[in-house]
Amino acid sequence: MDFRYDRQTRLKDFGPDGQDKLTKAMVLVVGLGGLGLPVVQYLNAMGVGTLGLMDQDVVELHNLQRQVLYSEKDLGQSKLEVAHEKLQAQNSQTIFEIYDTFLTKENALGIISEYDVVVDATDNFPTRYLINDACVILNKPFVYGALHGFEGHVSVFNYQGGPTYRCLYPNMPTAEEIPDCNDNGVLGVIPGVIGTLQALEAVKLVAGIGEVLSGKLLIYDGLSQQMSTFNFKTNPVNKEINALQEFYETPHCEVIPEISANAYWQFRNLETEHILIDVRTVAEFEANHLSNAINIPLNQLDPKQLDFTLNDMIYVICQSGKRSAQAVKQLQSDYPNIQFYSILGGMNQMMALSHNP
Amino acid sequence: MTILLFGITKDIVGSSTLSVPTASATGRKIPKTVKELKEFLGETYPELNKLSSLAVAVNNAYAQDETSIDAYDEIALIPPVSGG
Numbered sequence: 001m002d003f004r005y006d007r008q009t010r011l012k013d014f015g016p017d018g019q020d021k022l023t024k025a026m027v028l029v030v031g032l033g034g035l036g037l038p039v040v041q042y043l044n045a046m047g048v049g050t051l052g053l054m055d056q057d058v059v060e061l062h063n064l065q066r067q068v069l070y071s072e073k074d075l076g077q078s079k080l081e082v083a084h085e086k087l088q089a090q091n092s093q094t095i096f097e098i099y100d101t102f103l104t105k106e107n108a109l110g111i112i113s114e115y116d117v118v119v120d121a122t123d124n125f126p127t128r129y130l131i132n133d134a135c136v137i138l139n140k141p142f143v144y145g146a147l148h149g150f151e152g153h154v155s156v157f158n159y160q161g162g163p164t165y166r167c168l169y170p171n172m173p174t175a176e177e178i179p180d181c182n183d184n185g186v187l188g189v190i191p192g193v194i195g196t197l198q199a200l201e202a203v204k205l206v207a208g209i210g211e212v213l214s215g216k217l218l219i220y221d222g223l224s225q226q227m228s229t230f231n232f233k234t235n236p237v238n239k240e241i242n243a244l245q246e247f248y249e250t251p252h253c254e255v256i257p258e259i260s261a262n263a264y265w266q267f268r269n270l271e272t273e274h275i276l277i278d279v280r281t282v283a284e285f286e287a288n289h290l291s292n293a294i295n296i297p298l299n300q301l302d303p304k305q306l307d308f309t310l311n312d313m314i315y316v317i318c319q320s321g322k323r324s325a326q327a328v329k330q331l332q333s334d335y336p337n338i339q340f341y342s343i344l345g346g347m348n349q350m351m352a353l354s355h356n357p
Numbered sequence: 358m359t360i361l362l363f364g365i366t367k368d369i370v371g372s373s374t375l376s377v378p379t380a381s382a383t384g385r386k387i388p389k390t391v392k393e394l395k396e397f398l399g400e401t402y403p404e405l406n407k408l409s410s411l412a413v414a415v416n417n418a419y420a421q422d423e424t425s426i427d428a429y430d431e432i433a434l435i436p437p438v439s440g441g
Contacts, residue, residue, distance in 0.1 A: 035441045123441030147440035148364045168419070169437045173410040178365055178439055186440050217435070219363055224373070228361070230433065232412075232419035 005047050018207035019047060025206040028052035028115040030103050030131060032079045034066040034191030035145045035198060036121030040083065041069060042199035044091045048206070051087070052115060054099040055079045066188040103127055105244050108134040118142040119202055121195065125172050126248040132157065132165040136241045141205060141214075145198040147186050150222040152194030155213050156201050162214035166238040172248075190222050256325045257332075259341040261349030264315060274313040279327045280347070284319065290350065298323045301330060314340045321346040358426065360398075361433040366411070369404040379428040391415065392422035394432065411436050 002019075009019045025048050029036050032055040044051060059067070059074045059082060067079075074082045084098055097114075101107060103122075112118055112134050120131045120142050128146070135142045141159040145152065157164045197218070204210045217230045259267075267274075268290075278285055278293040285295040296306075298318070308314065316324040316331070324342040331340050343350070360375040367373050377397065379387060388394035391413050399406040412435040413420050426432060 031441055033441050121441055123439065125437070125439050128439070145441070146438045148438035149368070151363060151367075151438065153438055168412050168435075169410045171410055173408070173437055177408055177410070178437060184440060191441065219435070221363075221373070228417070228433070230412075230414040230417050230419060230435065 002047070008046065013209055014207060018209060021207045022047050022203065023049045025117065026050040026052070026115045027117045027119060027202055027206070028054065028112060029119045029121055030054050030127065031121035031123065032067075032083045033057070033063065033121065033123060034147070034186065035123075035195040036119070037067055037069045037083070038192050038195030039119050039121055039145075039199045039202065040087060041090070042196065043202060044087045044094050046203060047091070048094065048202075050095045050097065052097045052099065052111070053080060053084060053087075054101065054103060054111075055083075056100060056102050066186060066191050068192065103130060105130065105246075105248060108244065109138065112140060113138050115140065117202055117205055119198055120144045120146075121198065125178075128165060129172050130244065130248045133241050133244050136164055136239060137244070143198045143201045143205070145194045147190055147194060149184060150187055150190060152190055152197075152220045152222070154194060154197045154201065154218045154220070155216060156205060157214075159205065159212055159214040161234070161239075163232055163234040164238045167235045168217060168232055170235075170238070187222060190220075193220060193222065256328050257339065257341050258321075258325065258328075258344045259315070261343055261345045261353060264341075264343050265350065265353045272313075274315060275308075277314065277316045277327070278347075279316060279318045279323050288347065288351070290317070290347075293317065298327055301327055306331075308335055308338050312338060314338060315343055316340060317343045317350070318346045320348055358428050358430055358432060360394075361431065363434060364436040364438045365408070366405065366434040366436055369402050389425055389427075390422065391420050391424045391426060391432075394426060395422075398434075405434075408436050 005019050008014050009016050027043055027048050029040050032053060040051060057079050059070045059077050059079055061075060064070060069086055070082060080098055080100055084096055099111060108130055118131060118135055118140055120128055122128055131142055135158050142157050144155045144157055144165060201213055205212050215231060219228045276290060276293045278289055278295050279298040281297050282295060316327045318324040321342060321344050324346060328340045328342040358377050358379060360377060362370055362373055362375060388397040414433040414435060415424055415426055415430050
């Protein structure tokens with residue numbers, strides 16, 4: 001046995017057998033943020049044979065207070081690349097599989113089927129429900145961790161017939177109910193505590209030691225240093241998932257400013273000067289468009305080419321309101337000081353109003 | 358009865374615990390089930406009514422709406438949390 005792992009193989013209840021199981025294990029960690037980093041650092045240090053790393057974000061300044069693997073020189077770099085490089089230097093024996101993507105309905109089953117265990121280190125409900133459903137379908141256990149302010153939750157779902165995330169929370173809450181990632185704030189050290197507990201559960205699960213947190217939700221309160229554990233049971237309905245849902249809403253933390261077609265119609269009638277961008281294709285635009293509209297198809301929307309001033313009022317339209325919402329999201333992040341509105345229902349609604357105002 | 362608050366329920370109430378009077382000194386109906394407790398709390402803290410997905414534990418075990426509660430029970434409100 002490798003001397004490298006001597007201090008843990010000495011443990012009577014872990015031993016060479018435990019190490020052997022870690023070496024053979026394949027663990028997928030979804031998310032390389034506050035929770036995911038301590039998970040991958042410890043699993044890598046301890047000798048998990050294959051680690052799947054998945055993230056598509058870049059390192060941003062506001063990440064550094066809690067995502068302690070990243071340095072100032074990594075700003076703007078891909079989290080996946082930075083983490084991969086540092087983890088390779090930490091343990092050259094580990095096999096890394098890297099996924100430069102978010103987990104989606106399309107790729108979830110294919111990727112997760114390759115692994116023994118999934119660690120949910122994400123920061124949003126849609127991905128958590130997607131991981132849950134994919135793991136139930138594929139019969140894989142997953143180690144859950146989530147944060148709220150000074151508090152963190154940990155559990156192991158779908159382990160040896162045990163309960164799932166939906167046994168605690170059957171349906172996804174709406175975006176308005178629970179503030180997420182960027183809105184609510186998190187004290188830097190809390191994800192370190194929770195991610196480390198997740199790493200411990202993953203190791204216990206793989207090595208078959210101790211009592212895995214299955215059927216138990218552990219809540220850690222950093223302010224009082226108290227841990228509470230709550231028991232819950234399997235609801236058989238939640239084990240009967242045979243296919244992923246058609247939609248898991250796309251993860252987003254911002255609300256897209258929208259205006260109803262009716263309100264925009266009235267606004268137009270006031271003849272106030274404003275900019276209207278139509279993001280449909282050239283062909284769609286040529287078929288019909290509103291009089292003052294400027295056509296910039298969504299796939300050609302290059303914010304650097306646009307010139308807005310602070311007082312501009314900018315409305316964005318498409319056929320149904322979907323592409324315009326996407327365009328507003330894109331524009332808003334490039335021009336945070338300018339107010340953009342996506343017109344709900346798009347040209348479909350505007351045409352209906354022009355016939356029946 | 359004592360109610361432990363977690364996640365956003367703690368933020369809504371502004372405290373980590375809450376005490377519900379067990380004698381009807383206030384003239385209000387005393388909650389006898391989890392569902393009645395949710396309604397009782399929702400009257401004082403309407404923001405709680407917005408939570409469509411709220412787990413409630415009675416004596417450290419996940420409870421259903423119809424689970425009955427009494428003065429000696431320790432109750433926890435555990436909404437989902439999503440940060441990472």
